[in-house]
Structure formats: structure tokens, C-alpha cells
Amino acid sequence: MQTLYPNLILDALKNVRYPGSGKNIVELEMVEDDIRIDGNQVSFSIIFDKSTDPFIKSLIKASETALTTYISPEIDVKGRITAKFRHEAPVKADNPLPGVKNIIGVSSGKGGVGKSTVASNLAVALARLGYKVGLLDADIFGPSIPKMFGVEDEPIYMENVNGQDCIIPVERHGVKLLSIGFLVDRNSPVLWRGAMASRALNQLITQVSWGELDYFLIDMPPGTSDIHLTLVQTLAITGAVIVSTPQQVALADARKGISMFTDPKVNVPVLGIVENMAWFTPAPHPDERYYIFGRDGAKELANELGINLLAQIPMVGSICTGGDQGEPIALADSITGEAFMRLADSVVDAVDARNTSMPPTQKVETHK
Numbered sequence: 001m002q003t004l005y006p007n008l009i010l011d012a013l014k015n016v017r018y019p020g021s022g023k024n025i026v027e028l029e030m031v032e033d034d035i036r037i038d039g040n041q042v043s044f045s046i047i048f049d050k051s052t053d054p055f056i057k058s059l060i061k062a063s064e065t066a067l068t069t070y071i072s073p074e075i076d077v078k079g080r081i082t083a084k085f086r087h088e089a090p091v092k093a094d095n096p097l098p099g100v101k102n103i104i105g106v107s108s109g110k111g112g113v114g115k116s117t118v119a120s121n122l123a124v125a126l127a128r129l130g131y132k133v134g135l136l137d138a139d140i141f142g143p144s145i146p147k148m149f150g151v152e153d154e155p156i157y158m159e160n161v162n163g164q165d166c167i168i169p170v171e172r173h174g175v176k177l178l179s180i181g182f183l184v185d186r187n188s189p190v191l192w193r194g195a196m197a198s199r200a201l202n203q204l205i206t207q208v209s210w211g212e213l214d215y216f217l218i219d220m221p222p223g224t225s226d227i228h229l230t231l232v233q234t235l236a237i238t239g240a241v242i243v244s245t246p247q248q249v250a251l252a253d254a255r256k257g258i259s260m261f262t263d264p265k266v267n268v269p270v271l272g273i274v275e276n277m278a279w280f281t282p283a284p285h286p287d288e289r290y291y292i293f294g295r296d297g298a299k300e301l302a303n304e305l306g307i308n309l310l311a312q313i314p315m316v317g318s319i320c321t322g323g324d325q326g327e328p329i330a331l332a333d334s335i336t337g338e339a340f341m342r343l344a345d346s347v348v349d350a351v352d353a354r355n356t357s358m359p360p361t362q363k364v365e366t367h368k
Contacts, residue, residue, distance in 0.1 A: 121328045134175065272346065
């Protein structure tokens with residue numbers, strides 16, 4: 001077998017292309033400068049952007065094959081190629097929202113559990129308590145906040161802030177609002193790839209005049225995606241509120257969402273879980289409860305995982321009517337309105353408890 005040297009290894013690896021890019025792994029600078037040669041044994045590392053890259057195993061296998069094919073079948077490389085990652089943990093940039101005291105992500109493991117309804121009414125309830133509140137609709141592909149606040153036709157204006165042109169949020173019911181829904185045709189789908197959606201979301205965060213806020217709520221898209229990673233990389237999120245219905249299929253996805261936030265690579269505290277549609281109550285009979293989707297499912301999950309049950313929100317027809325008419329139910333002095341006011345109190349308490357447990361240098365002010 002011919003004498004091995006690093007450039008010979010690199011020449012062989014130029015035959016390994018990263019799927020979909022049209023470029024090889026050497027050209028993409030994925031081969032780390034740590035090639036080690038000991039006789040016929042060769043070892044080195046391939047660098048990927050993140051540990052969730054779907055081509056890790058196939059590229060390692062292809063690299064082994066390239067070396068034995070283009071140099072010699074006698075090369076001992078199997079099991080000696082290591083995967084490394086450029087972003088093992090999210091790296092948060094400098095705080096792009098210096099006037100914001102607390103950032104709360106409202107998330108759900110699946111769609112259809114009323115996450116946006118909870119986010120909207122929580123924002124209104126916090127405003128009713130006297131806090132300065134902002135709400136960002138980060139559900140790029142299914143924005144619903146403009147409809148829920150009755151501001152679908154509101155124009156968007158820009159102003160120059162410290163030399164930068166910034167979007168001015170729409171204000172409604174004491175809440176500053178912004179959504180991609182203000183900027184695209186509401187009758188057409190948003191056909192963007194993940195990277196483009198993440199860039200748009202970054203602009204909605206960093207190129208907006210949010211001003212001074214006590215609470216900045218983010219209505220996240222359902223599930224887990226690049227958008228969630230963009231948010232945790234861009235912002236120092238105070239904590240996440242998880243929304244679920246009591247039924248088991250929703251709870252299974254809620255569990256995944258909780259795992260995402262608590263993963264060391266994300267590391268966002270879970271403030272608690274909201275059980276939405278906990279029961280149905282007919283408006284004429286407020287004392288009656290019908291457990292359509294099961295009983296206490298989210299409550300039991302909260303107990304199992306040792307997290308807060310922030311609220312159980314009953315299902316009444318006025319919730320849907322209020323959302324469709326742009327009048328969130330938290331504005332009303334009703335059973336459901338009171339439930340959202342209790343949720344707001346619970347979120348404030350959970351944030352206070354989180355800040356109490358943090359080192360003094362990391363604490364943030366939570367009260368107006």
C-alpha cells in the first residue's frame with residue numbers, strides 16, 4: 001500500500017458530496033484539520049452544523065468507502081471517523097430587545113389545541129393587570145393573531161429609531177401586536193423554506209420598535225421546528241408555557257414539546273402547562289361540566305413531570321365567537337374570562353419564582 005499523507009486523504013474525500021448541495025465535504029470545509037495517520041490506520045472528524053443532521057451516518061459511510069476505493073482497500077478507517085457539530089448548543093446573540101423584561105414562549109406539541117387563543121387571551125389578561133405587553137405571532141405558516149384581535153386590515157408603518165427603519169407594532173386592547181399576517185396576502189399560503197421563514201421571524205423580532213415591555217409573548221408554531229431553534233438562539237427566553245387539551249393524543253405531543261425546551265441544547269425553563277378545553281360548560285348553566293376530551297389529562301401530566309398546572313380553561317361558545325370577532329374573551333367578566341385572568345396571575349407567579357431561584361446577576365424585573 002502506498003504511503004498515506006493528509007492531502008491524499010483529502011483528495012479521496014473530494015468524491016463525497018453532501019446531498020442536495022452539489023458540493024463535496026472538503027469544499028464545504030466539513031473535514032476538520034485533525035487527520036491522524038498511524039500506518040494504515042486513518043482517523044479524522046467530519047463537522048456538521050447540528051446533531052440532528054439527517055446525513056451523518058450516510059456521509060461517514062460514504063467517506064469510509066471513498067478512502068478504500070480511491071486509495072486502498074487496506075486502509076483501516078471503519079469506526080475511526082467522528083462526527084462533530086458546530087452548534088452543540090444554541091448561542092444567544094446580544095439582547096435584541098433591551099427594553100423587554102420577560103419573554104414568554106407559548107407553545108403546543110400539536111395544532112388544534114387552542115394555543116393562539118391562549119396566547120391572545122393571556123396577553124390581554126396581562127394588559128388588564130396593568131402590565132405593558134407585546135405579542136408576536138411567530139406561526140409564520142398559519143398566522144391567526146390579526147384575526148383574533150380584529151386588526152387584519154390595519155396598515156403597517158415604519159419609523160426611524162436610532163438610525164434604523166423599524167416596524168411599528170399594531171396596538172389593540174392594550175397589547176402591541178405583530179404578525180407575518182400583516183405583511184402577506186391573507187388569502188394565499190406562505191410558501192417559504194425553513195431558512196427563509198427563520199430570517200423573516202428574525203426581522204419581526206429585531207427590526208421592530210417594541211419599546212418598553214413587561215411581558216413579550218411569542219405565539220410559537222405547533223410542534224418542534226427550525227423556527228423554535230431560531231427563537232431560542234435569538235432571544236433569552238424567560239420561560240415557556242405549554243398548551244394542551246386533556247386528551248391523550250394531545251398530551252403525547254405536549255410531552256415532546258416539554259422535552260424540546262428542557263433539552264440541554266435548548267435549555268428554556270417550562271413555566272407550566274395550560275389545560276385548554278378542560279371541560280364544556282353551557283353558557284346558560286355555568287355550574288355544569290362535560291368532559292368531552294377527557295378529564296384532568298394535563299393536570300396529571302403536570303404532576304408526573306413536576307411542573308406547574310397554570311390553569312384549566314373551560315370551553316364555551318363565546319371563546320370562538322370572541323376570537324372570530326376580534327374581541328378576546330379575556331376582556332369579558334365571564335367564567336372563561338376569569339379563567340384567563342387566573343392564568344395571567346399564575347404566569348406572573350411562575351416568572352417571579354423562576355427569577356427568585358436565579359443568581360442575582362441574572363434576575364430581571366417582573367413588575368411594573
